[in-house]
Amino acid sequence: xxxxxxxxxxxxxxxxxxxxxxxxxxxxxxxPILWIFSNSLKTLNGISQYPPKLIPDNPQFQNxxxxxxxxxxxxxxxNSIILIVxxxxxxxxxxxxVAYPLARMNFKGxxxxxxxxxxxxxxxxVTTIIPQFLLFRQLGWxxxxxxxxxxxxxxxxxxxxLFRQFFKTIPKSIDESAMIDGCTRWQVxxxxxxxxxxxxxxxxxxxxxxxxxxxxxTPLIFIDSENLKPLTVGALTSFKVQGATNLTAWNLQMxxxxxxxxxxxxxxxxxSRFLVxxxxxxGLKD
Amino acid sequence: MKKSGNTLKxxxxxxxxxxxxxxxxxxxxxxxxxxxxxxxLTKWNLLGQxxxxxxxxYKFMFSGESDFANSLKVTILYTVISVCSSVIMSLxxxxxxxxxxxxxxLFQFFYFIPAVMPSVVMAFVFKLMFNKELGIVNYMxxxxxxxxxxxxxxxxxxxxxxxxxxxxxxxxxxxMMLIFNSSLKEVPKELYEACDIEGANFLQRFFHxxxxxxxxxxxxxxxxxxxxxxxxxxxxxxxxxxxGPGNATQVLSLSIYExxxxxxxxxxxxxxxxxxxxxxxxxxxxxxxxSKNWVHYD
Numbered sequence: 001x002x003x004x005x006x007x008x009x010x011x012x013x014x015x016x017x018x019x020x021x022x023x024x025x026x027x028x029x030x031x032p033i034l035w036i037f038s039n040s041l042k043t044l045n046g047i048s049q050y051p052p053k054l055i056p057d058n059p060q061f062q063n064x065x066x067x068x069x070x071x072x073x074x075x076x077x078x079n080s081i082i083l084i085v086x087x088x089x090x091x092x093x094x095x096x097x098v099a100y101p102l103a104r105m106n107f108k109g110x111x112x113x114x115x116x117x118x119x120x121x122x123x124x125x126v127t128t129i130i131p132q133f134l135l136f137r138q139l140g141w142x143x144x145x146x147x148x149x150x151x152x153x154x155x156x157x158x159x160x161x162l163f164r165q166f167f168k169t170i171p172k173s174i175d176e177s178a179m180i181d182g183c184t185r186w187q188v189x190x191x192x193x194x195x196x197x198x199x200x201x202x203x204x205x206x207x208x209x210x211x212x213x214x215x216x217x218t219p220l221i222f223i224d225s226e227n228l229k230p231l232t233v234g235a236l237t238s239f240k241v242q243g244a245t246n247l248t249a250w251n252l253q254m255x256x257x258x259x260x261x262x263x264x265x266x267x268x269x270x271x272s273r274f275l276v277x278x279x280x281x282x283g284l285k286d
Numbered sequence: 287m288k289k290s291g292n293t294l295k296x297x298x299x300x301x302x303x304x305x306x307x308x309x310x311x312x313x314x315x316x317x318x319x320x321x322x323x324x325x326x327l328t329k330w331n332l333l334g335q336x337x338x339x340x341x342x343x344y345k346f347m348f349s350g351e352s353d354f355a356n357s358l359k360v361t362i363l364y365t366v367i368s369v370c371s372s373v374i375m376s377l378x379x380x381x382x383x384x385x386x387x388x389x390x391x392l393f394q395f396f397y398f399i400p401a402v403m404p405s406v407v408m409a410f411v412f413k414l415m416f417n418k419e420l421g422i423v424n425y426m427x428x429x430x431x432x433x434x435x436x437x438x439x440x441x442x443x444x445x446x447x448x449x450x451x452x453x454x455x456x457x458x459x460x461x462m463m464l465i466f467n468s469s470l471k472e473v474p475k476e477l478y479e480a481c482d483i484e485g486a487n488f489l490q491r492f493f494h495x496x497x498x499x500x501x502x503x504x505x506x507x508x509x510x511x512x513x514x515x516x517x518x519x520x521x522x523x524x525x526x527x528x529x530g531p532g533n534a535t536q537v538l539s540l541s542i543y544e545x546x547x548x549x550x551x552x553x554x555x556x557x558x559x560x561x562x563x564x565x566x567x568x569x570x571x572x573x574x575x576x577s578k579n580w581v582h583y584d
Contacts, residue, residue, distance in 0.1 A: 130546050133546075
């Protein structure tokens with residue numbers, strides 16, 4: 001009796017400690033977003049007020065209206081969505097197809113190919129960007145969405161890797177019995193493997209969407225026209241603060257930031273359980 | 287005979303599946319690397335024909351006149367700082383998310399959300415938070431008695447801790463957190479039970495059971511974080527510091543961007559790209575030797 005009471009008491013204080021740590025860290029992690037939200041509702045004077053206030057005196061919801069009305073925000077938004085949709089379709093199609101033989105077929109050179117995929121995973125975009133720029137210039141694709149979308153249809157190594165990890169966890173006997181029944185490899189892939197791999201499709205789809213919502217470097221290089229810029233580039237140039245003392249745009253910039261913060265949050269809420277399921281680490285361990 | 291026919295067919299269909307990637311590697315990775323090397327031997331401002339200048343670009347790069355030594359130094363510094371802070375933070379968050387308490391998915395939401403924010407957005411808010419006069423960070427510091435807090439974004443030294451904090455809020459951290467989180471769940475329960483019997487405390491359990499069990503994943507994540515730091519350095523640093531103060535955070539990716547697309551010095555920018563590629567190549571080779579610890583090739 002006494003033993004189990006001390007045990008319960010210990011258990012309770014441990015729970016309280018755990019919750020406290022969890023909450024403190026949650027505040028730390030969420031603070032920048034809270035700060036964006038708080039400042040997006042301030043007036044210009046409110047932002048330069050000292051000490052800074054978390055809850056603004058007189059919330060300025062018209063900051064949001066102004067951001068949407070006064071800049072090209074809606075055009076930027078449309079462009080971001082086009083990039084996301086195009087790239088996600090391309091990525092899912094190509095990465096899943098390429099990952100299939102790596103995970104489930106025995107062919108000559110499989111180890112070498114997988115090694116090259118791991119190696120090219122390491123090559124940063126910036127090291128290959130100049131020849132890519134020249135290639136797209138030659139094709140007449142500059143200042144269009146093509147250089148930003150078409151490469152996705154040729155499978156990015158990291159996504160191939162994620163698909164391979166997932167496909168490896170599905171028993172190979174499924175493929176074999178389907179092939180005895182007369183299915184081709186392609187039919188096995190499209191009719192059997194794809195339908196049971198929903199978590200990895202959603203995971204890679206979400207990762208791709210988030211990546212393209214975030215992407216700054218390639219649009220900065222390939223896009224010139226104002227009406228083709230995605231939100232990242234648009235936000236970067238629209239609310240430029242000139243010099244450290246000129247603070248004119250802070251509140252609008254924060255409203256814009258908040259607008260950019262909401263879609264990934266919603267996407268995460270929708271996809272979180274798949275994200276956890278989709279990340280398979282079992283194939284990485286000895 | 288039948289068997290080898292099947293093998294040939296199997297090989298052909300495997301390569302048919304692989305063809306998008308093969309074309310992609312030739313067009314967007316392998317080909318460009320060769321072209322970069324050829325361009326690095328020229329002087330070219332995008333107009334007219336490239337002029338062959340041999341190793342002039344490399345000579346200039348390694349001479350005292352160029353900014354290369356500084357770029358290399360800050361690239362390495364940024365890589366080390368961002369890899370350390372994001373790996374340690376993601377492991378810490380994953381450990382917290384393995385607490386056996388209710389509402390854990392709510393905490394996972396809070397911990398992961400900053401990771402999916404665009405870096406541009408984070409750069410905006412960090413500029414505001416770390417602002418010398420208006421910033422909440424310095425306000426909090428004066429609040430706890432630090433009277434003369436640093437000017438984070440305009441100080442050659444304090445910009446680095448700022449970038450370390452910013453790295454915590456990048457996509458890499460969230461991604462690694464998910465991987466750590468799932469690997470922590472795979473640590474055999476019996477090992478923890480044995481620990482409990484011996485009366486080990488939380489830290490002992492962590493250092494004697496958890497860390498050794500997930501060491502291949504730590505290695506994997508460190509490699510992923512290194513790649514990410516090369517790829518994300520531009521997206522984070524360009525809007526946050528623009529390479530400044532002065533050129534204190536002018537990492538190689540920023541240098542390549544400015545030389546190629548602002549100054550149109552394609553030859554020199556290509557030479558920088560080749561050098562960055564060589565650096566990445568060395569890291570890749572190193573990673574391959576280590577990868578025997580975490581990858582099944584079968």
